[in-house]
Amino acid sequence: MAIEIKVPELPESVADGTIATWHVKEGDKVTRDQNLVDIETDKVVLEVVAEADGVIGKISAEEGATVKSQEVIGSIEEGDGKSDAKADKKEASKDDKKDDKKDESKDEKKADKKDDGASEKKSSKSDEESGESIEVKVPELPESVSEATIATWHVKAGDQVARDQNLVDIETDKVVLEVVAEADGVLAEIIHDEGANVGAKEVIGKITKGASGSVKASSEDTKEESADDEGSDKDSDAVSPSVRRLLAEHDIKASDVKGTGKDGRITKEDVEKHMKSANDKSSSEKQESKSSGQPAVSGDRTQKRVPMTRLRKTIAKRLLEAKNSTAMLTTFNEVNMKPIMDLRKTYQKEFEDRHGIRLGFMSFYVKAVVEALKRFPEVNASIDGDDIVYHNYFDVSIAVSTPRGLVTPVLRDCDKLSLAEIEQGIRDLAIKGRDGKLTLDEMQGGNFTITNGGVFGSLLSTPILNPPQSAILGMHKIQDRPMAVDGKVEILPMMYLALSYDHRIIDGKESVGFLVTVKNLLEDPQRLLLDI
Template identity: 50%
Template structure:
């Protein structure tokens, strides 16, 4: 007995969809309501659950196909009756099936072999891309030693070794997109790889050469494959990098630190330059095409969605930072001695925003359909630039935290963001965001909303400017502030009031203590 899987109702005025992803392949067991595939329309993404339990007999509509409402997608057979053929299988699925067939002997050959599987990726994340392998086939690994790094559309996920032994096989090469339950490699516990694979197959079936040991600047110590790749991309030699790994082994993080140090170093004094080489006639020969990371794709999509959905408007003001700077200079040493963390400007701005949000709650709200959802708490997002792209870790219940607690949270979240160790949970649920472009030298900008939030405050560079104070011209440290807000929910009066309250709190920090 078979059950048909058909395209569900797609919504008003939507008549067709595109099959985006199949999460199951023919022959897989499925449970009732287990997600089979995902459809994309011009408005929403639709998940298709299994209407019955059994086995996926065949796939009728492959990935990329356009289907109408009620079109047949696949058939479900009772357990034991799944057909061996499919009407049409995806090329990538065929490659995967071929790969898995090859993997079976390796899985059962050595009694001490252990599969390396994709770890839990988080709620609503169904696939990831293998970004970097830190080990090559034949390398000895310790239990919990990092083997590779996966990249999802939200965070990077490190994959530790489930056992000690030798990396006998890599089944998912760099650049391969894998599902949440896919196998990445095999660890042999025999102490040596019985038949190390020199080549693996990529997602498209092409041969993939496992990373070969490279030359090291420390004798016979082999640098991490990811580090060698990063050094090649950055154009720096190994002798310019200090290794922090075992026996001086250079790791990926060491290369990132070396690149950051080089960019922060003062520019060398000008000197006569050599004549430039003739420009090639073919511009294409001088171009480099690099695939966008999943994180960068998500950033691009979310920011464009914000522009398309929200009525974004920006209002500006300026704040005299004299009092905040004086207070910080007076107490920073005592603050650090007592709390073990430096007193920065971000805690003042976070406190000032929390204070202003209580008076103008619509800036801390969001639109859900035809409802306005007011938040009686502040989960403050702090935008942070990382080598992988912009991320916004969230400090939960910032409105109930002290200056020291805020500074500690910002410091800890910032470090995790730079190291690529933020979890998805740490970047979800924010109600308002602060973005500090001033650390990069920005004097004025219009920040874009972080949906579904309705407000974001842009901080900028502190710059001495002549100001009229009590009829006299004085030089004051001034900062421009910018509040971008969703005009669908926040009126101009509310936006201006919010920014004025932030300005007042910063120009007279005692107001924060008095709750004024």
């Protein structure tokens, strides 16, 4: 029986998405809740997981394809069986391996006849060369960054590593740096664990060049590691991302949940069943304590203390600084999104065929903001001491949600970019943000910020300034509302706009005028082309 793989429900303000990455290919075996494909929208990446165990049948939408909500992008054939052709390949592969083993055996016998003494000399020489120790060091940090934090070790002591393999992520205030292996070998030692603060060029580990993991690790260490692996595998590798999120949300250990999936895998139903039984137990305990007249004490009242990441600490510090050091005020308006939605619907296919990227809302927002900044230079300015600095360029920061927190990479010289170039630029920044690949240069500068909470369903908000910038524009959820048009009620897709600004430099006249300009340009996109 074939199960359809469908695009999930997209947020209301998002019309379509793009297939970012297929993690499987046709013919691959998959298990229930395994992540199959990532689908990218304007600002978030959605995971599509397998509904049951089986084999990937046809993939109908390749990477880069534009897809809509609930569109079928592939199928799963239930069951374990693969095609006979694949089975034949496996058999042939086994035969080849047998032949290879026979040949290897013959070669080994011939080699044994050679002089043992010469063999021993070569072996010891080879061991000397492979035993060279290589230091794993923190890379050079950007000039304005004094120290960093070990975020994640991707390997553990005793693991075999390959040249250029990512060993560890090191987090600075705003970017994540990767440290890769300089040669093949074994990670002999980890000097600084996750969470440690380190400086530039500091040694954080050592690699034994050319060594073998099985030879290097002692039998005692191996026993300890295998015992640890049982727990860690169940907690991470053996659960899908969606199940992992569910466990994290409810602070449940994977080891506490009994898995009923293939090879003991934990499914969503297993987690929900565990939660239900825990709740039932808690309710019965409360009932018993009520009847006995004793105060209710729940066994589920646990808490977890986790230190803030360096990025989260920086975000917190900057937000507090913005509230305390600016005279922040927010003004609101609303915009009818129907004209832009109609325009996108009409030209979406032609635009994508010509430019290789879909037409989203963000490019219109950026274009409208740039035009409004030209007309109201105070909004594009900043305060430096007792001076006002006016900028004659238009670098717009785009708020991007990442696994490590909210970041605001900069799209530079937006006045010189076409709609397609803006869309491509925003997409590149969003992917880099998601993967932790943003550079310090991409994070610095920016005269004005756009944040779009609408993709998460936000109807209205008061965004906080991004110092030293003087203003930030918040876009929100597009929602059908009854509106009065020429004395009649019409249902229109409306969106609230919120402009937060520093009242020390921007007066009410400029802020309201700026917001009305953005509204007019979005409601009549032809104005952007005619410059009126």
